[in-house]
Amino acid sequence: MLNILWLAFFLIAAAAGLIRWLALGDADVFAQIVGSLFDMARLSVEVMVLLFGTLTLWLGFLRIAEAAGLVEKLARLLGPLFARLMPEVPRGHPAIGLITLNFAANGLGLDNAATPIGLRAMRELQTLNPRPDTATNAQILFLALNASSLTLLPVTIFMYRAQQGAADPALVFLPILLATSASSLAALLSVALMQRLRLHDPVVLAWLGGAALLLGGFMAVAAGLSAAALSALSTLAGNLVLFGIVIAFLVAGLLKRVAVYDAFIEGARQGFDIAKSLLPYLVAMLCAVGVLRASGALDFALEGLRWAVTQAGLDTRFVDAMPTALVKPFSGSAARAMLIEAMQHFGVDSFPALVAATVQGSTETTFYVLAVYFGAVGIQRARHAVGCALLADLAGVVAAVLVCYWFFG
Numbered sequence: 001m002l003n004i005l006w007l008a009f010f011l012i013a014a015a016a017g018l019i020r021w022l023a024l025g026d027a028d029v030f031a032q033i034v035g036s037l038f039d040m041a042r043l044s045v046e047v048m049v050l051l052f053g054t055l056t057l058w059l060g061f062l063r064i065a066e067a068a069g070l071v072e073k074l075a076r077l078l079g080p081l082f083a084r085l086m087p088e089v090p091r092g093h094p095a096i097g098l099i100t101l102n103f104a105a106n107g108l109g110l111d112n113a114a115t116p117i118g119l120r121a122m123r124e125l126q127t128l129n130p131r132p133d134t135a136t137n138a139q140i141l142f143l144a145l146n147a148s149s150l151t152l153l154p155v156t157i158f159m160y161r162a163q164q165g166a167a168d169p170a171l172v173f174l175p176i177l178l179a180t181s182a183s184s185l186a187a188l189l190s191v192a193l194m195q196r197l198r199l200h201d202p203v204v205l206a207w208l209g210g211a212a213l214l215l216g217g218f219m220a221v222a223a224g225l226s227a228a229a230l231s232a233l234s235t236l237a238g239n240l241v242l243f244g245i246v247i248a249f250l251v252a253g254l255l256k257r258v259a260v261y262d263a264f265i266e267g268a269r270q271g272f273d274i275a276k277s278l279l280p281y282l283v284a285m286l287c288a289v290g291v292l293r294a295s296g297a298l299d300f301a302l303e304g305l306r307w308a309v310t311q312a313g314l315d316t317r318f319v320d321a322m323p324t325a326l327v328k329p330f331s332g333s334a335a336r337a338m339l340i341e342a343m344q345h346f347g348v349d350s351f352p353a354l355v356a357a358t359v360q361g362s363t364e365t366t367f368y369v370l371a372v373y374f375g376a377v378g379i380q381r382a383r384h385a386v387g388c389a390l391l392a393d394l395a396g397v398v399a400a401v402l403v404c405y406w407f408f409g
Contacts, residue, residue, distance in 0.1 A: 005386060009288035013295035020296050032294045040290035044282040051115075051278065051372075055271035058116035061249050062098075063267025064260050068252035071097035081207045085197060086138040088128060095124035099142055105245075106150040118146060119274055119376045126377040134381040135374065140388065141191045143373050147366045147389035148187035149180045149396060152218065154361040160339060161357060164348040171349070172357045175403040177219055179362035183396030190388040274376050281375025285367055289330040298326045318401045320346060321355035325397045328359065329366040329390065336360070354408050358400040363393050 017033055020026040065071055074097035082089060082096045089095055098121035105114035125139050126132065135143070154176050162169040192199050199205070253260040292298065306319045321342060328335035342356040366389045374382060 003380070006284060006288050009292045012297050013291040016292075016295035016297035016300060019300070026296075029295065033291050036290035036294035037287050040286040041283055043290075044279060044286050047282055047286075048275065048279050052272065052275045055116045055119065055275045056268040057271070059120055059271035059274070060264035060266075060268035061246055062101075062117060062120060063270070064253040064258060064263045065249040066094065066267075067258040067263045068249065068256040070249065070252050071101070073097070074100050080203050084201050084204050086141060088136065089125070089138050090128075093124070093128070095121050095128075095138075098124055103145070103150055106146065107152045115372070116271060118142075118373060120270075122373050122377050123274065126379075129377075132377075133379060135379050135383050135385055137195045139374075139377075139379070140383060140385040141188075141195070143369065143385050144187040144191050144388040144392060145184060146373065147364045147369045148184040148392035149362050149364040150184055151180050151361060152177065152215075157357050157361045160336070160343070160360075161348055164340065164343040166348045168349075172354060172361065174219060175354075175358045175400065175407050176361035177215070178403045179358055179396050179399040181215065182399035183362055183364075183392045186395030187388060187392035190391045191384075194384045194388065277378075278372060278375050281371045285371035289367060293327065293330065293334065298323070301326060315405075317351045318355050318404070320352035321359060321401075324356040325359045325363065325400075328363045329393050330368075332365040332368065335363075335365075351404065351408055355401055355404045358404055359397055362396040362400050364389075366390060366393055 013033060017029045020029040062071075071094050072092065075092050075094060078096055078100055079091035082099075083091055086096075098117055102114050102118040102121055105117060121142065122139060125136065125142065129136050129139070154173070157172060157176065158169040161172070188199075191197070199208075250260055253263065302319070302322055305322060306316060309316050309319055324335050324338040324342065327338055339353075339356045339360045342350075343353045346352045366386075370382065370386065370389070374380075374385075
């Protein structure tokens, strides 16, 4: 699947470039495409430098938690649930605890902690893989849920809105929470369908029902807070949890008589080894994404969408927010730029800007996640991972549009 997808990006870019040159008279298009190749190659190295530091830091702390037995305890606690969702993973396997920590960090918006933990979880799952170049069912479910934007506290979206002068930066909190819930549910259901998982199992229903109740309670509490209080709570919770995790790992290591410094160095070495293996996968995927964007293919898709919506006689206000949706699976920085541009052009509290903010908070950089998570373990055959992840993105976008019409339409 990744082979076909990667090739398709270049062929679509070539076709779009020819249309811009021959039909629209844009002779500079191929210079832009070639320039994007070099720009993306340079960006890949810059991303690698960031990943080197982040991975070595967090995998160092994570090794302390493993030595103290925290990951093992978490794996035993969640064994009954993961025995149904990932039946090929043995109960008590360290991957289960790491997956749980990754989901918790993602939910709190702690991206700098979630990615290193997620990569370590993927490597643990890879130890159970009988075909190292092909994704297992467990790896696909883990990646699809990661690509569905599991976020409870979208602090960065509040920050962007505040920077653009929004009177109520947290106005989109509930819409984002509803839309990201839809994308995560779509990811789970699509993978369950492909892998024939029994989601109607009483254990699974109990866990999902409990999560729904907690989410509903969290939304009810948050809805009663002022914008300033909600933004302050989001920032405080994120930083407090992040540093609290570090202290908890260190204290647990101390109580278990772990040589915490030696354990940290051991884990940091693992992070370095993981990071250096990612560069070829990042260069391949980011360069393909770069030529697709530079060719104007995404612009053609946007105009086609606008035409289709107009022909259907539907309201077209949401189409102005779709540049963010179209580029988000390919590039987080491009989507952020599109969001800010929408805020500046239409107004920070305009309908297109509110939709764009909700989309930004409820979708993920799917192809980056694919490149990093599967690249870390050398997986080349993604099977149904790409389809399920993109379906989750689509569900997030559709839900974002519908929720914004409900709240702000």
